[in-house]
Amino acid sequence: MTARIIDGKAIAAELRARVADEVARVKRDHALTPGLAVVLVGHDPASEVYVRSKHTQTQAAGMASFEHKLPEDVSQADLLALIARLNRDPLVHGILVQLPLPKSLHTETIINAIDPAKDVDGLHPNNAGRLAGGLAALSPCTPLGCIILTKSVHASLEGMNAIVIGRSNLVGRPLVQLLLNENATVTIAHSRSRDLPKLCARADLVYAAVGKPEIVRGDWLKPGATVIDVGINRIPVPGGKPKLVGDVAFQEALGVAGAITPVPGGVGQMTVACLLVNTLRAACAIAGLPVPAV
Amino acid sequence: MTARIIDGKAIAAELRARVADEVARVKRDHALTPGLAVVLVGHDPASEVYVRSKHTQTQAAGMASFEHKLPEDVSQADLLALIARLNRDPLVHGILVQLPLPKSLHTETIINAIDPAKDVDGLHPNNAGRLAGGLAALSPCTPLGCIILTKSVHASLEGMNAIVIGRSNLVGRPLVQLLLNENATVTIAHSRSRDLPKLCARADLVYAAVGKPEIVRGDWLKPGATVIDVGINRIPVPGGKPKLVGDVAFQEALGVAGAITPVPGGVGQMTVACLLVNTLRAACAIAGLPVPAV
Numbered sequence: 303m304t305a306r307i308i309d310g311k312a313i314a315a316e317l318r319a320r321v322a323d324e325v326a327r328v329k330r331d332h333a334l335t336p337g338l339a340v341v342l343v344g345h346d347p348a349s350e351v352y353v354r355s356k357h358t359q360t361q362a363a364g365m366a367s368f369e370h371k372l373p374e375d376v377s378q379a380d381l382l383a384l385i386a387r388l389n390r391d392p393l394v395h396g397i398l399v400q401l402p403l404p405k406s407l408h409t410e411t412i413i414n415a416i417d418p419a420k421d422v423d424g425l426h427p428n429n430a431g432r433l434a435g436g437l438a439a440l441s442p443c444t445p446l447g448c449i450i451l452t453k454s455v456h457a458s459l460e461g462m463n464a465i466v467i468g469r470s471n472l473v474g475r476p477l478v479q480l481l482l483n484e485n486a487t488v489t490i491a492h493s494r495s496r497d498l499p500k501l502c503a504r505a506d507l508v509y510a511a512v513g514k515p516e517i518v519r520g521d522w523l524k525p526g527a528t529v530i531d532v533g534i535n536r537i538p539v540p541g542g543k544p545k546l547v548g549d550v551a552f553q554e555a556l557g558v559a560g561a562i563t564p565v566p567g568g569v570g571q572m573t574v575a576c577l578l579v580n581t582l583r584a585a586c587a588i589a590g591l592p593v594p595a596v
Numbered sequence: 597m598t599a600r601i602i603d604g605k606a607i608a609a610e611l612r613a614r615v616a617d618e619v620a621r622v623k624r625d626h627a628l629t630p631g632l633a634v635v636l637v638g639h640d641p642a643s644e645v646y647v648r649s650k651h652t653q654t655q656a657a658g659m660a661s662f663e664h665k666l667p668e669d670v671s672q673a674d675l676l677a678l679i680a681r682l683n684r685d686p687l688v689h690g691i692l693v694q695l696p697l698p699k700s701l702h703t704e705t706i707i708n709a710i711d712p713a714k715d716v717d718g719l720h721p722n723n724a725g726r727l728a729g730g731l732a733a734l735s736p737c738t739p740l741g742c743i744i745l746t747k748s749v750h751a752s753l754e755g756m757n758a759i760v761i762g763r764s765n766l767v768g769r770p771l772v773q774l775l776l777n778e779n780a781t782v783t784i785a786h787s788r789s790r791d792l793p794k795l796c797a798r799a800d801l802v803y804a805a806v807g808k809p810e811i812v813r814g815d816w817l818k819p820g821a822t823v824i825d826v827g828i829n830r831i832p833v834p835g836g837k838p839k840l841v842g843d844v845a846f847q848e849a850l851g852v853a854g855a856i857t858p859v860p861g862g863v864g865q866m867t868v869a870c871l872l873v874n875t876l877r878a879a880c881a882i883a884g885l886p887v888p889a890v
Contacts, residue, residue, distance in 0.1 A: 410731075431725030434773070435765045437704075461790040469776055471729045478772070478784070479728070482763055485788040487795065490772070494779040496755040501781065 303525070305559040308451050310571035317450065317575040317596065318363055321582055324594045325364040328586065336585035337366035338396040338422065338577070339388050343381065343407065344374035349400045352574075356398070359574050365581060366393060378407050382415050389417040395585035396422035398577065419588055422580040424476065433479045438593075440580050445477035447572025448509055448530045449484065455528050455561045456507075460485040465501055467491045467518065467549070468511035473532055477509055498522070508559075510549035520554025529555055529562040532569050597819070599853040602745050604865035611744065611869040611890065612657055615876055618888045619658040622880065630879035631660035632690040632716065632871070633682050637675065637701065638668035643694045646868075650692070653868050659875060660687060672701050676709050683711040689879035690716035692871065713882055716874040718770065727773045732887075734874050739771035741866025742803055742824045743778065749822050749855045750801075754779040759796055761785045761812065761843070762805035767826055771803055792816070802853075804843035814848025823849055823856040826863050 328334045338360045342353045353369065360367035370384060388397045397420045403409050413421075418428040424442040432439035452459060464486040468474040474490060481488045491501050493512075502508055502522040510518045511532035523529065533549030548565030555562050563569055583593045622628045632654045636647045647663065654661040664678060682691045691714045697703050707715075712722040718736035726733035746753060758780040762768040768784060775782045785795050787806075796802055796816040804812045805826035817823065827843030842859030849856050857863055877887045 427725030427729060427731070428721050429725065430728045431721030431723065434724045434728040434769055435721060436763075436769075437721070461788050463790075463795075469730075475728055475730075475776075482769075482784060482786075485786070487783065487785050487789040489781065489783040490776060491781050492776075492779070494755050495781040496757075501757075 303557065303560075305529075305556050306455070306561040308454060308530075308561050308563045308568060310447075310451060310563055310568040313451060313454050314447075314571040314575040317572070318359065318578060320596045321575070321578045322363045324582055324596055328582075328589075328591065328594075329364065332589065332591060334585060334589050334591070335364075335366050335393075336395050336581050337368060337393045338398065338581045339368040339370060339391075339394045341370045341372065341381070341384065341388075341397070341399045343372045343376055343400070344404050346402070349402075353400055356574055356577060359578060360581070363578050365578070368394060374404055375406070378411070381407060381412060385412065385415045389415075389420065394420065395588055396420055396577075396581035398423050420584055422577055422584055424580065425471070430471070430476065433476055436479075436483065440584060441480060442472055442476045443573045443576035443580060444473050444532060444569060445480050446576040446579065447569055448473075448477055448532065449480050450572060450576070451530055451563055451569065452507060452528060458484075459507065462486045462506040463489070463504055464507040464509065465489045465491055465505035466509045466511065467495075467498065467502075468509075468513070468532070470511065473511040474509075477511070481507075508550075512549050514549055515547045516549065516551040518550040518555070520551055520556075520558045523555060523558045525558055526560035527558070529559045530569060531563050531565050534565060534570055597851065597854075599823070599850050600749070600855040602748060602824075602855050602857045602862060604741075604745060604857055604862040607745060607748050608741075608865040608869040611866070612653065612872060614890045615869070615872045616657045618876055618890055622876075622883075622885065622888075623658065626883065626885060628879060628883050628885070629658075629660050629687075630689050630875050631662060631687045632692065632875045633662040633664060633685075633688045635664045635666065635675070635678065635682075635691070635693045637666045637670055637694070638698050640696070643696075647694055650868055650871060653872060654875070657872050659872070662688060668698055669700070672705070675701060675706060679706065679709045683709075683714065688714065689882055690714055690871075690875035692717050714878055716871055716878055718874065719765070724765070724770065727770055730773075730777065734878060735774060736766055736770045737867045737870035737874065738767050738826060738863065739774050740870040740873065741863055742767075742771055742826065743774050744866060744870070745824055745857055745863065746801060746822060752778075753801065756780045756800040757783070757798055758801035758803065759783045759785055759799035760803045760805065761789075761792065761796075762803075762807070762826070764805065767805040768803075771805070775801075802844075806843050808843060809841050810843065810845040812844040812849070814845055814850075814852045817849060817852045819852055820854035821852070823853045824863060825857050825859050828859060828864055 499522040515535040531548035531550040536544040793816040809829040825842035830838040
């Protein structure tokens with residue numbers, strides 16, 4: 303058996319198209335143009351690439367895109383003042399502060415200053431708490447993408463055994479909540495877990511989000527399992543460009559899994575598309591409109 | 597083998613004594629008297645019993661206890677005004693609104709109005725979110741009690757396989773977070789889970805929090821497992837007083853488990869003691885003092 307490869311690129315493109323349709327609809331019917339403000343501090347090259355991509359995709363979806371680029375040495379007070387202004391700005395429905403921030407800034411304080419209704423990264427404790435409590439919430443984009451990819455394979459996740467490997471605030475922990483909302487039975491494993499292969503072997507759905515290259519091996523998997531690989535690890539290649547690999551040994555897994563996301567071309571493709579989803583949802587919620595399903 | 601019975605009553609009494617010692621210390625060293633305000637709306641007989649017990653135990657621990665009893669038909673505005681006053685009151689470090697509230701009041705709005713720093717029930721989304729994010733937080737009392745009871749058997753839970761059956765906001769969901777903080781591997785199961793006996797059979801730690809009488813059977817358990825029974829179910833007895841049983845078939849489990857909490861006399865005993873712990877912690881945090889471990 304060879305696993306079906308889940309095409310993140312195509313699924314993300316479809317999702318962006320559905321968002322664009324909804325944006326056109328709320329513009330037409332409610333004169334509402336969802337707006338996303340992205341704040342970038344300093345000149346981290348990877349962050350600059352991400353921000354550019356967010357900008358392009360936001361505009362392509364018909365939304366307003368606001369970029370705020372601040373110098374590396376911006377004071378915390380000035381950054382907080384900008385966030386306060388964006389919180390009040392009626393044209394801005396989503397605020398994203400690109401992480402990581404320079405060490406001189408206190409990330410938690412910055413994130414907590416964002417109006418939870420505009421927190422499209424889903425990082426404010428209020429959103430994390432609402433998500434953990436099963437309430438309507440803006441959830442982080444990467445786990446949201448993981449769910450959408452899984453649902454491209456399984457219409458319903460109800461009663462399926464899922465394992466989430468990794469308990470980060472950005473991915474593992476919110477993913478557990480989203481899987482519970484889908485009525486999956488969820489196991490959360492991590493660096494202190496014993497006998498990870500055995501824990502994996504009983505899972506219908508495997509989410510690898512540890513950030514260790516190819517830690518999940520093919521023979522860990524239950525035959526037919528759906529494997530969602532969140533890891534993006536850069537492996538140096540002597541004399542060449544670094545190679546990108548996931549947290550799953552892809553070639554091994556291909557022969558065992560039922561469906562699997564590639565790296566690159568899997569989860570990574572979904573993150574910005576889900577950011578657009580969150581911005582659209584935030585705009586509708588703030589305007590008192592029904593939140594579209596997309 | 598007969599399981600060791602975990603004596604909730606004795607463990608709660610020890611915990612209350614440790615809290616009382618710490619209260620005496622912060623009074624002496626910092627002139628700080630932790631204060632707990634309990635708000636009761638209406639005349640639910642069970643709620644009145646709980647509130648009385650909280651009052652007595654708060655005073656016995658040397659803390660200040662403030663009771664606010666409001667009529668069944670109190671307006672939401674008046675209740676919110678009281679909460680705003682308690683939020684500002686420097687003598688009050690913990691605020692607990694006894695649930696359930698009458699249907700005329702919107703529970704979520706009321707809970708969200710409590711200052712998260714004084715939310716000793718751990719129900720505010722901000723606390724749930726901080727807990728879900730692995731940050732310092734006031735966590736709900738019953739799951740906190742479950743952890744303390746487990747640690748009376750196992751000094752460390754690291755790497756142990758735990759199953760939490762039930763995903764309520766009050767117990768199951770926060771318990772998952774507390775178990776993760778203890779580095780356990782956690783599975784969360786619920787009414788939609790398939791093959792619950794099999795899921796249970798591999799767990800070193802079983803937490804039953806579904807509210808269904810004796811749903812967890814003895815032959816579901818891994819021999820030697822530690823079983824924490826959160827359920828309190830009232831079973832009618834023809835011609836007699838209703839009998840209290842847990843979510844675990846206690847007599848069956850006795851022959852398989854390594855350790856088990858009885859019902860009554862187990863988890864139920866811990867809840868008010870943990871409320872005192874939270875009030876002490878909140879008082880110290882608000883005063884800028886180190887938060888005692890107790």
